[in-house]
Amino acid sequence: MPDYDVVIIGAGIAGASLAAEIAPHCRVLIAEAEDRPGYHSTGRSAAFWAESYGGPQVQPLTTASGPWLQSPPPGFGDRSFLAPRGSLTLARADELHLLDAFEADFEGSGVRMERWERAGLEAMLPGLSPDIVAGTYEPDCRDIDVGGLHQAYLAVARRAGAAIALRSPLLQASHGAEGWTLMLGTQQVTAARLVNAAGAWADAVAVRSGARALGVQPFRRTVIQLRTAPAASPDLPLTLGVRGDYYFKPEGGRLWLSPHDETPEDPSDTAPDELDMAIAIDRFSQVVDWKIEAVEHRWAGQRSFAPDRLPLIGFAADSPDFFWFAGQGGFGIQTAPAAAKLAAAILLGITPDAMLRGVDAQLYDPARLI
Incomplete structure (x- = not known):
């Protein structure tokens, strides 16, 4: 045996x-x-x-x-592993066709999606760039x-x-x-x-x-933690670009930001790259006009895909x-x-x-x- x-x-x-x-x-x-x-x-x-x-x-x-995840079975603790968040996928005027395609991919799947126009986005994301004209909101998105x-x-x-x-x-x-x-x-x-x-x-x-x-194939993914003004509200949604070129979300009064990078690497204990961090900050500055007061922490991990x-x-x-x-x-x-x-x-x-x-x-x- x-x-x-x-x-x-x-x-x-x-x-x-x-x-x-x-x-x-x-x-x-x-x-x-x-x-x-x-x-x-x-x-x-x-x-x-x-x-x-x-x-x-x-x-x-x-x-x-x-x-x-919302209601784990006995043995996993008497609590949920999820917390409310919501997500917004944003588009500029020349990206509206990508937003349409994104929503069409999930038509009939049961995934709840709402098309939001500029006014709704501004209420949730103060200081939003005038280039952002629409977004898709997913109310069921959660933190894990x-x-x-x-x-x-x-x-x-x-x-x-x-x-x-x-x-x-x-x-x-x-x-x-x-x-x-x-x-x-x-x-x-x-x-x-x-x-x-x-x-x-x-x-x-x-x-x-x-x-x-x-x-x-492993790919490097970079995340940085920012202190911003205004401070990241705990009610801020997970916010993503429709091209998959950034996302950010609040965490403990700070903002976690990623350029959604996918740099192929050999398997390793990877580390963030300075250029990727600069790209992340540049992309963020094109979405909202918030002041970045400090980059407080940075890290990277490898995401592996077939x-x-x-x-x-x-x-x-x-x-x-x-x-x-x-x-x-x-x-x-x-x-x-x-x-x-x-x-x-x-x-x-x-x-x-x-x-x-x-x-x-x-x-x-x-x-x-x-």
Whole structure:
């Protein structure tokens, strides 16, 4: 008998959520290369729950996750992981066709959207540039308590019997008739199945395990924290450009701003780039006329996408005991509950949770890229 039924590589939101789902059914080990879970992308997320974010093919996972995040099941704490926010997607006169297309993408999906003209935007965003003429408001957008959600998943997984090994990178992996033999740091373990939830390192883990790489590419995303005048109101919506070239939101009396950059990088402990920060501030100054009093903090994380920008959830076509749970881009937090339940159903061969009605698992099958 192997040491574990399932070894999960990576203890970010993907690995933690899946472990919490499957630990009641089997023996699970989460192997994390760093000193603490969620050190990379999960720990650097400015996450929000916005049904339109990620596009119409990701939206079913986001929508399915909403009620769970709002009212988690027993064991996850007696509180919601969501807080009211709302979002605005802004357009200039020459971008109105993009706003029309954005709304058309979600027609019939159930996502609530309202077209706002200039007067409504000015009431919510004082000092708005005269170039901004319209926007789409999503009243259901919420903030996510990322740290709370991640820690809750880890706690639930532990209580169900899952083990977590820190400072345990996957160094070697071989597959035989009796399953996997894995070298995790200095520890050798055996497992029936191996889950690749390694985020930016997903392709490297696949190759090291003898599976085909699927082109998962990490991209740097920069965020800076600003002190502004006027101060960022706690009622300010998440505000995005319709071209996907900026977003900003309030946080603790400050403003979190990103140029929505996607700079391809090798997997790494990435850091913000001075040029990206300057671009972010320039784009912000073209939206509102607020004074920037200080750049108080800056950070960057890596968002990892498959070539078609959809998540990878399912067994590898060339290795039946190798399971992909990666490529979750910048939407991995907001889709975590539904994605983990879908992955658990496929991995364990159990009946999908009722929350997955309307979710087409074939969209995310890794075999689509072979």
